[in-house]
Every structure is written in structure tokens, then in C-alpha cells.
Amino acid sequence: MLNEAGRVIPEFIEGIGPLKPFKGVFAGFPEGKMKSPLVPYVTRDTEKLLPSLRDAILATGLKDGMTISFHHHLRNGDFVVAMVLDLIAEMGYRDMTLAPTALFPIHKSIIKHIESGVVKAIQGSVNGPVGKLASHGGFDVPVLLRSHGGRARAIEAGDLSIDVAFIAAPSADRYGNLNGSDGQSACGSLGYCVADAMFADKVVAITDHLVQYPLFPISIPQNYVDYVVKIDQIGDPSGIVSGTLKVTRDPLRLLIAENAAKVIEASGFIEDGFSLQTGAGGISLAVADYIRETMKERNIRGSFGSGGITAFFVQMLQEGLFETLLDVQSFDMEAVRSLRENPNHVEMSASFYANPHNKGCAVNQLDAVILGATQVDTNFNVNVNTESDGVLLHGIGGHMDTAAGANLTIITTPLLRGRLPMVVDDVLTVTSPGETIDVVVTERGIAVNPLRAELEITLKKAGLPVINIHDLKNEAYRISGKPEDPEFTDKVIGVVEYRDGTVVDVIREVKTC
Amino acid sequence: MSLKQLRRTALYIPGNDPSMLLNSGIFGADSVVLDLEDAVSISEKDSARILVRNALNHVDFLGAEVVVRINSLSTPYGMDDLKDVVCPRLDAIRLPKCEHAQDVITVSEVLDQLETEKGLDRGKIKIMPLIESALGSYNAVEIACADSRISAINFGGEDYTADIAAQRTREGLELLDIRMKILLAARIAHIDALDTVFGNVNDEEGLLAETSLIKQLGFDGKSIIHPRQIKPVHKVFTPSEKEIVKARRIVQALEEAEKKKSGVVALDGRMIDAPVVAKARRVLAFAEAMGLA
Numbered sequence: 158m159l160n161e162a163g164r165v166i167p168e169f170i171e172g173i174g175p176l177k178p179f180k181g182v183f184a185g186f187p188e189g190k191m192k193s194p195l196v197p198y199v200t201r202d203t204e205k206l207l208p209s210l211r212d213a214i215l216a217t218g219l220k221d222g223m224t225i226s227f228h229h230h231l232r233n234g235d236f237v238v239a240m241v242l243d244l245i246a247e248m249g250y251r252d253m254t255l256a257p258t259a260l261f262p263i264h265k266s267i268i269k270h271i272e273s274g275v276v277k278a279i280q281g282s283v284n285g286p287v288g289k290l291a292s293h294g295g296f297d298v299p300v301l302l303r304s305h306g307g308r309a310r311a312i313e314a315g316d317l318s319i320d321v322a323f324i325a326a327p328s329a330d331r332y333g334n335l336n337g338s339d340g341q342s343a344c345g346s347l348g349y350c351v352a353d354a355m356f357a358d359k360v361v362a363i364t365d366h367l368v369q370y371p372l373f374p375i376s377i378p379q380n381y382v383d384y385v386v387k388i389d390q391i392g393d394p395s396g397i398v399s400g401t402l403k404v405t406r407d408p409l410r411l412l413i414a415e416n417a418a419k420v421i422e423a424s425g426f427i428e429d430g431f432s433l434q435t436g437a438g439g440i441s442l443a444v445a446d447y448i449r450e451t452m453k454e455r456n457i458r459g460s461f462g463s464g465g466i467t468a469f470f471v472q473m474l475q476e477g478l479f480e481t482l483l484d485v486q487s488f489d490m491e492a493v494r495s496l497r498e499n500p501n502h503v504e505m506s507a508s509f510y511a512n513p514h515n516k517g518c519a520v521n522q523l524d525a526v527i528l529g530a531t532q533v534d535t536n537f538n539v540n541v542n543t544e545s546d547g548v549l550l551h552g553i554g555g556h557m558d559t560a561a562g563a564n565l566t567i568i569t570t571p572l573l574r575g576r577l578p579m580v581v582d583d584v585l586t587v588t589s590p591g592e593t594i595d596v597v598v599t600e601r602g603i604a605v606n607p608l609r610a611e612l613e614i615t616l617k618k619a620g621l622p623v624i625n626i627h628d629l630k631n632e633a634y635r636i637s638g639k640p641e642d643p644e645f646t647d648k649v650i651g652v653v654e655y656r657d658g659t660v661v662d663v664i665r666e667v668k669t670c
Numbered sequence: 671m672s673l674k675q676l677r678r679t680a681l682y683i684p685g686n687d688p689s690m691l692l693n694s695g696i697f698g699a700d701s702v703v704l705d706l707e708d709a710v711s712i713s714e715k716d717s718a719r720i721l722v723r724n725a726l727n728h729v730d731f732l733g734a735e736v737v738v739r740i741n742s743l744s745t746p747y748g749m750d751d752l753k754d755v756v757c758p759r760l761d762a763i764r765l766p767k768c769e770h771a772q773d774v775i776t777v778s779e780v781l782d783q784l785e786t787e788k789g790l791d792r793g794k795i796k797i798m799p800l801i802e803s804a805l806g807s808y809n810a811v812e813i814a815c816a817d818s819r820i821s822a823i824n825f826g827g828e829d830y831t832a833d834i835a836a837q838r839t840r841e842g843l844e845l846l847d848i849r850m851k852i853l854l855a856a857r858i859a860h861i862d863a864l865d866t867v868f869g870n871v872n873d874e875e876g877l878l879a880e881t882s883l884i885k886q887l888g889f890d891g892k893s894i895i896h897p898r899q900i901k902p903v904h905k906v907f908t909p910s911e912k913e914i915v916k917a918r919r920i921v922q923a924l925e926e927a928e929k930k931k932s933g934v935v936a937l938d939g940r941m942i943d944a945p946v947v948a949k950a951r952r953v954l955a956f957a958e959a960m961g962l963a
Contacts, residue, residue: 408897600696
């Protein structure tokens with residue numbers, strides 16, 4: 158069937174069930190009640206701190222075929238996913254569904270558990286080696302990809318029913334209060350796993366830093382946590398937080414960033430109360446840098462910066478350019494420190510951040526968001542999932558959430574990467590539908606979505622190099638030639654779920670010659 | 671009167687870097703200098719020449735003046751460079767290591783021939799001699815006046831200071847003499863005077879100071895090695911609104927006086943003489959070329 162994003166999707170997928178086609182950005186209406194987890198039972202004498210991970214797994218009543226979840230706040234330093242999977246493999250479990258918030262290259266070892274049948278399916282972001290395996294037909298059940306907000310929605314709505322959530326906790330007490338701010342493996346915010354804790358039937362916290370009851374501050378409280386296990390090390394600090402992320406020095410990317418900053422300024426958003434989200438990439442940081450200068454020059458006091466927080470936003474908070482930071486993920490040591498010490502730096506859950514089916518999420522309050530893309534097409538559809546060779550290599554993150562929520566959504570991308578055009582006739586995968594994208598900024602011009610005709614006039618009046626998206630694509634093709642699309646088989650290997658639970662696109666297996 | 675050709679910035683682009691060649695025009699430098707000389711190692715001379723030739727034929731430089739720095743004709747590469755890069759899109763040749771008028775004349779003669787062979791207008795391709803030695807500096811006037819193709823003269827601070835055994839400093843006192851010689855030669859020949867590069871791309875303050883100095887001395891622009899240097903240099907060379915208004919009033923006062931056939935021109939109670947008017951006209955020429963006046 159054809160969905161509103163113009164993509165052909167199957168009506169039913171074995172292992173996933175019937176698919177609901179995407180109907181439009183705010184057209185997917187929810188029905189029914191939220192999911193309820195099991196009613197828990199503890200007595201005054203219940204000991205939640207168990208001697209080993211094995212004991213905890215046994216205590217949860219884990220069975221073959223269940224769904225287990227993990228968060229990715231420890232990023233590429235995470236030991237917990239591999240540790241839990243190795244152990245359940247050893248304990249003889251099979252056919253598990255994995256529901257991570259994201260997987261990283263460090264999780265490569267799960268490939269062996271997929272091949273041996275311990276893991277049957279993945280619902281969650283995959284990138285790197287696991288994505289590659291999926292793209293070459295390594296899974297029987299397609300990977301179900303969700304955005305950060307979409308995942309929280311799916312958990313709360315019961316679409317993603319988690320049997321056991323394993324939560325890596327940089328700091329915990331024996332009664333199950335958790336935070337990410339303290340301890341040797343501190344990662345800052347624990348925002349992505351809040352829904353897991355609240356809605357999974359059983360919750361196991363795994364920590365390497367056990368403190369006296371009660372832990373303070375509390376990110377995830379004791380009333381959601383069934384068991385606590387203390388181990389030596391939950392992760393490698395060097396892979397958990399990055400060093401100081403740097404603003405790009407590449408003149409091409411700086412030019413793109415400067416143009417993006419000018420778009421925001423010309424749009425009239427930089428006034429007192431301004432709110433902004435950017436990613437942690439070099440271009441995004443450079444945009445923030447330009448905006449920071451403008452805000453300082455014009456003595457503007459913004460309301461909040463949000464999303465994945467970096468030292469850069471922390472600095473803007475300290476300089477009084479933002480009143481508040483809303484932090485779903487802390488990218489570097491400085492963000493971890495600030496979240497711990499600064500009361501205006503606030504932790505938020507994925508649902509608070511971006512769930513379209515709660516009573517209000519933060520992305521709806523955003524003035525502007527700067528996002529990247531692996532491809533944009535002439536309908537302004539954005540692909541962030543598949544590379545130009547068709548291989549599934551990236552998760553969705555908060556892309557489709559912030560694009561739908563923010564007042565002004567800007568995609569920054571070089572027109573060419575290497576010899577590949579980034580603006581094309583048709584993206585290989587639609588992640589964020591074109592109607593949610595306002596402006597595409599490249600080094601060779603700024604394209605404005607025709608749905609925002611008034612914005613186009615504003616930007617032209619400001620003297621910005623506005624160009625029709627078709628001309629931009631033609632310029633790319635003139636330089637590089639028209640790219641030949643990779644060949645796919647009919648087998649669906651990935652489903653891109655829109656944040657409301659409908660299906661915006663599917664990803665097919667790459668044909669190997 | 672046609673607009674002044676702006677040459678505030680001449681951005682060097684290594685001739686062996688396809689991606690930089692492709693994007694050389696997008697940063698907004700007044701000129702791009704596709705470099706076949708110092709940026710390219712001996713082993714890559716041929717491939718860089720082919721890349722630059724293809725770039726000249728296919729890349730859109732988005733309105734920048736397109737210059738190629740060839741290898742000196744005394745090397746085995748210079749003549750091949752010339753033969754390959756002469757094409758309709760080429761605006762000028764930057765000729766390194768010039769020491770005598772004859773160096774320019776030789777290139778000009780080769781260009782005569784190549785322009786005829788390739789069906790280009792005679793004299794279309796300009797020459798910008800680059801002075802890089804004590805001898806070249808000494809002969810600057812003779813070089814600047816050597817040929818009608820010459821549109822600008824510039825110098826290379828690094829080679830020059832090595833040749834005169836000076837130390838290169840941030841302040842650049844050791845370049846004062848060659849700067850004055852280049853400037854005088856340019857003014858005698860009625861061509862543009864272009865300054866050498868400022869090597870530390872991270873030192874914006876130093877770049878601004880040096881650019882202010884050379885503007886004060888009378889230069890028309892500067893060679894640069896990084897797109898980040900464009901903005902600061904353009905900033906220095908962009909006349910302020912106040913300067914433009916003042917210049918316009920001076921020129922108007924003169925025109926009105928001429929109309930009235932009045933011999934004395936005064937503005938706000940002050941005499942305006944020929945040099946004041948000449949300076950005002952220069953400010954307006956820059957402003958007009960930048961679309962400000």
C-alpha cells in the first residue's frame with residue numbers, strides 16, 4: 158500500500174504484524190488506554206540487592222521469546238548489553254527480542270547471539286555492524302526503528318511491551334534509586350530509559366557505584382526498580398562521554414553553519430525567550446557558535462536549549478543566554494558536571510522530550526532545530542537511516558520528533574559528500590517527511606520548502622542565497638552526475654516507524670552481487 | 671565608467687585538491703588563485719595541471735576572478751602549465767619568481783601565441799608578476815611596466831625574507847621596504863598592488879592588524895591561504911557608511927564648483943583640493959564595486 162509520504166509499504170510483516178500506513182504528521186490518532194505493568198509486591202524485608210546478575214535474571218522470571226530493553230547512555234563505552242546477552246546465552250535463553258534505545262559499534266558482539274538464535278529480533282536504533290548485518294539479510298524479523306519520542310510512545314501505549322528492562326546505572330542505592338550523575342561511569346542524564354523503568358514488567362538496575370540509601374539526586378526512583386546488582390564496571394569512561402566536542406574548522410561546513418544561523422536570525426526567532434536544539438556534530442556546534450555571538454551582541458536571553466547537551470550549550474547557560482537546559486542525553490564531561498551542579502540544567506525523559514502521544518512534549522515548544530541528513534530530496538523528505546549505498550547504518554534519534562515539533566526545522570548538509578550528491582530526486586529512505594522540513598542549507602544555497610512561502614520571501618529579503626530545491630539538486634547532479642541507486646531485493650529488513658506508530662517507510666535488503 | 675575590479679582577497683587553492691578546486695568559488699573571495707607552484711610537490715605537477723585544466727573548464731567559480739599560479743618558466747613545468755591552462759575561463763596568470771621585465775615579456779609572448787591558437791581575444795589573459803627576491807624587488811618598477819597585460823603586482827614575503835636574510839615576524843617590519851617598492855611600482859604602472867599572505871590562519875587579530883597596515887599604505891588587496899581570512903580582510907577594505915557619505919559629498923562639492931565655474935572648492939569650511947578628491951574617488955570606486963554606493 159502507498160502511504161502519505163508516497164512510499165510503498167507492505168500491509169503485513171511476519172514477526173511484526175499488520176502495518177499502519179503513515180497518514181500525515183499529526184494525523185495518527187491514538188486509541189485506548191496506556192499500558193500498565195504488573196502490580197509489584199514487596200514487603201518490609203524484601204532484599205532488592207541481589208548477589209549476581211544471574212540471580213537477578215532468574216528473579217525476573219525471564220523466559221524464552223521475551224522482550225528485554227537497554228539504554229544507550231553509556232554509548233560506545235557500554236559493557237552492560239554484551240554482559241547481559243552473554244549471560245542469557247549461557248543460561249540457554251532463546252528467541253529474545255532486543256529493545257535497545259540505540260546500539261553502538263561496541264555492541265558488535267551481539268551479532269553472534271543473533272546468528273545463534275539467542276536474539277531473534279531488534280526493536281530499536283541500530284548502527285554500524287549490526288545495521289550492516291540487517292541490510293544483508295542477517296535477521297529473520299525486520300529491525301523496527303523508532304525515534305526517541307516514538308519509542309517512549311510505543312512503550313507507554315503498549316506497542317512495545319518490555320518484559321525486563323536492564324538499566325545500567327552509574328549510581329544506585331540498594332533500594333533501586335538511580336542516577337547518571339555520579340560514579341566512575343557517570344553519563345549524566347538517564348532520560349532515554351525512564352519509560353522502560355515505568356512500564357516494563359520487571360526492572361533490573363546494574364551499577365558499579367553503590368551508595369548508602371537514599372541516593373540523591375534521584376533520576377529513576379525506587380518504586381520502579383525491582384532488583385539491583387553491583388558489578389565491577391558497567392562501562393569504559395573513555396567511550397561513555399566524549400572529550401570536548403569541537404566546532405568544525407572546515408571552511409565549507411563553517412559556511413553552511415553561518416548560513417543556517419542567518420536563516421534563524423532572518424526568521425525573527427532570536428528574541429528574548431528564544432529556544433534552540435542542535436545536534437553535537439561539527440556543523441551544528443558552529444551554528445550554535447554563530448547564534449551565541451548574535452545573542453550576546455543583541456543582549457538576548459533565551460528560554461531553553463534542549464536535546465543532547467554539550468559543553469557548548471552549558472557555556473551558553475552559564476553566560477545567561479539560556480535560562481534552562483532540558484537534557485535527555487549528556488554528551489560530554491562538562492554536560493555531566495553541569496547537570497549535577499546547576500539546578501537550571503534539568504534532566505528530561507524521552508517522553509517529556511518528544512513523545513507525540515502524551516499531554517505535551519518539549520519539542521513542541523522549540524523555536525528552531527538544526528538537524529543533519531544523509532540525503533534530502535526535492536520533496537524535502539530527509540533520510541538519516543540509510544547511506545547512499547542503501548545500507549542501514551544510523552538510528553533516527555530525535556530527528557522526526559524535533560522536525561515535527563519545532564517552529565523552524567533546518568537541515569544542514571554539504572551538497573556533496575565525496576562525490577555523492579546529498580540533495581537527490583528521491584531519498585532511499587524517508588525518515589522525516591518533507592512537510593516537517595522548512596529549510597535545507599548547503600554551501601551552494603538555501604532551499605525553502607514551498608509550504609513556507611512566506612519564509613522564502615523573508616529570507617530573500619534578508620539577502621540570503623535562496624535557491625529552488627530542484628536547482629540545488631541539478632547543481633549537485635551537474636557536478637557529480639546523477640547517482641545510480643543501489644539495487645534492493647524485495648525482502649524488508651527494516652521498518653521506519655513514524656513517531657505516532659504508523660509506518661513512514663521500509664528498508665529493503667541490499668542486493669549483493 | 672566600468673566598476674573597479676575588486677582584488678581585496680586572492681585565495682590560494684592547491685591545484686592538487688579536487689574538492690577545494692570544486693568549491694573554490696563559494697567562499698566569496700574576489701580572486702581565486704589555483705596554485706600549480708609551491709602547493710604542489712614535484713611528483714604531482716602533471717596531475718595537478720590536469721586537475722586545474724579540468725576545473726577551469728567545468729567548475730563554476732561564481733564570479734571570482736580566476737588566476738592560475740604557474741611554475742616559473744625556468745622550471746621544466748612552466749611552459750606546459752601555460753599551454754594547458756590558457757582557456758576562455760582563465761583571467762590571469764600569476765607569475766612567480768619574477769626578477770626582470772623580460773620574465774613577463776616572455777610569458778606575454780607565449781600568451782599572444784596561445785590566445786591566437788585557441789581563438790581568444792588578444793590580451794584577454796592578464797599577468798600578475800610575483801616578486802620574491804631582492805633582485806625582483808629592486809627591479810619592481812621595470813617589471814610592473816613591462817607589459818600591457820599586467821593588471822596587478824604582488825610579492826611573496828616568505829621567499830623574499832629568506833633571500834634578504836631577514837627574519838619573518840608577526841609585525842612585518844622586515845617587509846616594509848618591499849611593500850613600498852611594490853606599491854610605488856603599482857602606482858607608476860597604474861595597476862593594483864597586492865600584499866603577501868598572512869601565514870597564521872588562527873591569528874585573526876594579527877591578520878586584521880596587517881590588513882589595516884597595508885590598506886593604510888595604499889594596497890588594493892592581499893593574498894590569503896584560507897577561506898577564514900576572507901571576512902576579516904574584506905571588513906578592513908570595506909569603507910564605512912560615514913566614509914562613503916563623506917567621499918560622496920567631496921565629489922559632489924567639486925562637481926558643483928565646476929558647474930559654477932568656481933575656482934575654489936570648499937566643504938564644511940575646509941578647502942578641497944585635487945588629492946582630497948582623488949582619495950574620495952578611490953573610496954567611492956571601492957564602494958561601488960562592492961555594491962555599496
